[in-house]
Amino acid sequence: MTIESIFEFFGVPAVLPRESSVLKGFELAKEISVSEGTPLFYIDNAEETAQSINSLKQTKVLADCMGMTGGPEGNLGHGARHSLRVAVDAGAIVIIESSRMCLTPERAVAILRLVQTAALLHDIRRSAPHHAEAGAEAAKSILKELGLPEDESEIICLSIASHEAFRPYEEPLDPEAALVCDALYDADKFRWGPDNFTETLWLMLEAAGIPVEAAVKSYPEKITGIEAIKKTFRTVTGRKYGPDFIERGVRIGEKVMEGMKKSMGME
Ligand SMILES: [Fe+2]
Ligand SMILES: [Fe+2]
Numbered sequence: 001m002t003i004e005s006i007f008e009f010f011g012v013p014a015v016l017p018r019e020s021s022v023l024k025g026f027e028l029a030k031e032i033s034v035s036e037g038t039p040l041f042y043i044d045n046a047e048e049t050a051q052s053i054n055s056l057k058q059t060k061v062l063a064d065c066m067g068m069t070g071g072p073e074g075n076l077g078h079g080a081r082h083s084l085r086v087a088v089d090a091g092a093i094v095i096i097e098s099s100r101m102c103l104t105p106e107r108a109v110a111i112l113r114l115v116q117t118a119a120l121l122h123d124i125r126r127s128a129p130h131h132a133e134a135g136a137e138a139a140k141s142i143l144k145e146l147g148l149p150e151d152e153s154e155i156i157c158l159s160i161a162s163h164e165a166f167r168p169y170e171e172p173l174d175p176e177a178a179l180v181c182d183a184l185y186d187a188d189k190f191r192w193g194p195d196n197f198t199e200t201l202w203l204m205l206e207a208a209g210i211p212v213e214a215a216v217k218s219y220p221e222k223i224t225g226i227e228a229i230k231k232t233f234r235t236v237t238g239r240k241y242g243p244d245f246i247e248r249g250v251r252i253g254e255k256v257m258e259g260m261k262k263s264m265g266m267e
Contacts, residue, residue: 003053003084003085005053006084006088007084009056010063010084012080012081012084015081015199015203017202017206019206021212021213021264022202022205022206023202025202025256026199026202028256028259028260029197029198029202029252032197032255032259033194033252036251036252039241039245039248040241040244041089041190041237041241041244041245044241045092045096045237048092048095048096052087052089052092052094053091055091055116056087059116061117061146062113062116062120064146065117065142082123082191082195082199082200083120083121084120085187085190085195086119086184086187086191087115087119087120088187089187089190090115090116090184090186090188091116091183093183093186093187093235093237094112094115094179094180095108095112097179097183097236097237098111098179103176107176111176111180114152114155114156114159114180115179115180115183117156118180118184119187119188122135122139122159122160124138124142125138131164132162132167133161136157136160136161137157139153139160140153140157143157155177155181158177159185160184163181163184163185165189165232166225166228166232171234182234182235183238186235186237186238187238189229189232189238189242189245190242190245192226192245192246192249193244193246194248194249195249196249196253197249197253197256198252212260213264213266216257216260216266219253223253226249226253227250229242229246230243230246230247
């Protein structure tokens with residue numbers, strides 16, 4: 001079972017940039033990412049990833065949330081495809097951590113549902129200046145409308161409000177709430193690895209009308225922030241596999257930028 005099966009299930013199409021130089025970078029990145037192989041997280045945790053995908057397909061509240069996450073290209077490259085990827089990985093992290101924390105199967109399933117709901121809604125206000133806080137506010141009304149109990153909604157909103165990198169963060173004292181917050185954060189930051197170059201970067205450039213040349217020039221300074229995220233993973237699982245995602249992404253990024261420099265005559 002792959003991530004593509006979940007895109008298909010929810011009717012989320014593949015995205016292709018329209019502008020020719022952005023499309024060129026996008027295609028080059030796809031090609032290079034294949035040669036970098038699969039991140040270790042999916043190799044070591046294939047069963048948990050499959051369970052997480054199954055849960056996404058079977059939970060009604062999640063299907064309800066899907067209608068609200070914007071189109072596949074919406075939200076500056078943080079639309080439905082990004083949210084679904086975060087939901088699959090956050091769910092798998094919760095499954096792994098729940099067994100490490102010896103939670104009962106009932107609690108593990110409940111937390112899995114909470115984190116996947118949070119993942120689908122976490123970037124719902126991606127264009128707002130403080131998108132995590134704004135997203136939490138928006139999620140609160142949506143979850144009320146969907147009839148979620150207040151205590152569950154509170155945990156989901158807390159995790160959305162605290163998913164941004166390099167911001168002060170105080171882990172909740174309740175271990176289950178902490179697991180939701182930390183799993184959402186880690187799964188979202190896994191996206192700073194290969195996904196950053198195979199999808200998000202190009203969709204952001206196109207949405208913002210930024211030329212590829214400018215992205216290539218600012219790459220060395222951007223990469224410092226990406227490297228710094230390696231130290232911020234919060235769960236045991238995130239700390240174990242997060243750096244592999246990031247290092248893989250940086251290797252792809254470097255090769256893509258070299259390739260783009262050559263093709264644009266920037267050397
Ligand atoms: Fe975000
Ligand atoms: Fe995100």
